[in-house]
Amino acid sequence: MTNAGAQRDMGKRWVRRRHITMCAFKSFFRDCPDDIRDICDQELTSLVRVLRQSSPGGHEPTKDITYFVARSMWRLIYGRGRLPDASTCERLRILSTKMDDYTKNSGPFSALDRFPMLKRFVAGSMTRYQDAVQFMNRFCDDCEVERRAHTGADQSHDLMTYMMRGARTLTTEDERSLGLNEDLLFSGVGDLIRAGTESPSLLLLWVCLMLAKYEDVQRKMYEELEYLRDSEADIPTICEASADRMPYSHAVVYETIRYCSIVPFLKRRCLSDAIVGGHRLPAGTNIIINNYAISHDPRRWHDPEVFRPERFLDQDRMFDASQLEQFLPFGIGKRRCMGEEIGKLLPFAAIATLVLNFRLSAPDPIDLSPSFGITLTPKKQPLVFTPRSPGSKQPESNS
Numbered sequence: 001m002t003n004a005g006a007q008r009d010m011g012k013r014w015v016r017r018r019h020i021t022m023c024a025f026k027s028f029f030r031d032c033p034d035d036i037r038d039i040c041d042q043e044l045t046s047l048v049r050v051l052r053q054s055s056p057g058g059h060e061p062t063k064d065i066t067y068f069v070a071r072s073m074w075r076l077i078y079g080r081g082r083l084p085d086a087s088t089c090e091r092l093r094i095l096s097t098k099m100d101d102y103t104k105n106s107g108p109f110s111a112l113d114r115f116p117m118l119k120r121f122v123a124g125s126m127t128r129y130q131d132a133v134q135f136m137n138r139f140c141d142d143c144e145v146e147r148r149a150h151t152g153a154d155q156s157h158d159l160m161t162y163m164m165r166g167a168r169t170l171t172t173e174d175e176r177s178l179g180l181n182e183d184l185l186f187s188g189v190g191d192l193i194r195a196g197t198e199s200p201s202l203l204l205l206w207v208c209l210m211l212a213k214y215e216d217v218q219r220k221m222y223e224e225l226e227y228l229r230d231s232e233a234d235i236p237t238i239c240e241a242s243a244d245r246m247p248y249s250h251a252v253v254y255e256t257i258r259y260c261s262i263v264p265f266l267k268r269r270c271l272s273d274a275i276v277g278g279h280r281l282p283a284g285t286n287i288i289i290n291n292y293a294i295s296h297d298p299r300r301w302h303d304p305e306v307f308r309p310e311r312f313l314d315q316d317r318m319f320d321a322s323q324l325e326q327f328l329p330f331g332i333g334k335r336r337c338m339g340e341e342i343g344k345l346l347p348f349a350a351i352a353t354l355v356l357n358f359r360l361s362a363p364d365p366i367d368l369s370p371s372f373g374i375t376l377t378p379k380k381q382p383l384v385f386t387p388r389s390p391g392s393k394q395p396e397s398n399s
């Protein structure tokens with residue numbers, strides 16, 4: 001099996017691949033809401049346990065958060081109700097570390113890469129990037145092989161269950177005219193693990209920083225979430241993403257996506273000659289859409305450089321979904337994000353659960369300047385996760 005990343009595919013074959021994948025997502029979410037909630041609940045409980053052990057002096061959470069997202073994605077996509085075994089956990093941990101290499105080094109390559117001989121001594125950014133991509137592709141291929149070996153072991157479903165159903169709709173015509181077969185279809189699942197770990201982890205890390213920096217925002221979010229708390233639970237979790245029940249929390253998450261512009265550029269290529277805004281674009285033209293500029297356009301946003309979640313609330317303090325039309329949090333059109341539904345649930349649930357369980361603060365001034373790659377990554381810096389006692393309206397102090 002080869003991992004021929006879905007993202008590099010285009011044209012009619014891509015449309016067919018995407019259609020099957022989107023149908024699989026839709027059916028999985030429709031048929032298995034309880035399984036999805038259980039996975040969310042169990043993984044969030046583990047994350048809270050780990051962060052409870054973190055140093056009161058400050059803890060850099062990138063690895064824990066990325067591992068939480070990668071594990072959750074693995075369980076949703078390949079898990080069939082299973083927990084990852086020791087070997088998979090180990091590889092998910094490595095993947096979480098490589099993900100950092102992947103995001104950080106996907107931008108401009110370093111000068112070292114121009115001198116391949118030096119690679120033996122110091123890895124340039126392209127080398128680290130390629131190494132990360134190779135590891136992720138291998139991991140996803142292995143997951144698929146292992147998953148096939150488990151077929152029939154239990155009745156639980158995962159995304160792959162539905163992908164396999166979709167694969168049965170492939171025809172000989174698909175193979176003949178599009179070159180699309182089951183192997184190629186499944187190779188795109190690697191992109192779901194990669195994209196599904198990368199953006200939600202970054203979003204979570206950015207929201208943690210924003211909440212630690214803007215204590216007032218954190219307090220308002222906590223007050224909203226306290227009402228949803230299950231008073232019995234030692235570790236309360238919130239495994240939903242309801243804008244009606246959590247309007248302010250929603251506003252915080254979307255304002256973070258806008259303000260931090262996690263995916264700053266969208267890429268397209270003209271497959272045939274086109275005219276856009278009066279400009280002639282010949283087939284083959286590469287187009288870069290500046291998502292960052294759209295998210296910070298003063299004609300659309302008042303004080304765009306100010307972090308203000310209230311801009312996503314209407315006059316009744318409810319979440320104002322019409323604001324989502326002002327920018328492209330999940331992209332647009334035929335290449336729009338494929339994991340939007342999970343992408344909304346997982347980080348929303350995680351951030352709500354973290355705020356319910358901890359007061360977030362920082363021992364040092366917070367640096368919001370990003371590292372540049374295909375995504376904007378926050379600088380690594382310690383945060384303090386102070387456990388909250390139930391019912392505490394005011395965050396506990398660190399002292």
Ligand code: HEM
Binds near residue numbers: 263330
């Ligand atoms: C916080 C969560 C997420 C955000 C903000 C996000 C954002 C985006 C954006 C802006 C794009 C580019 C879309 C475009 O070019 O129009 C994208 C693409 C993509 N996303 Fe997400 N995403 C998130 C979560 C996820 C998850 C959980 C998955 C998988 C389960 C996923 C899978 C993908 C894939 C496969 C693409 C490429 C689509 C293509 O090239 O056609 N994303 N995402």
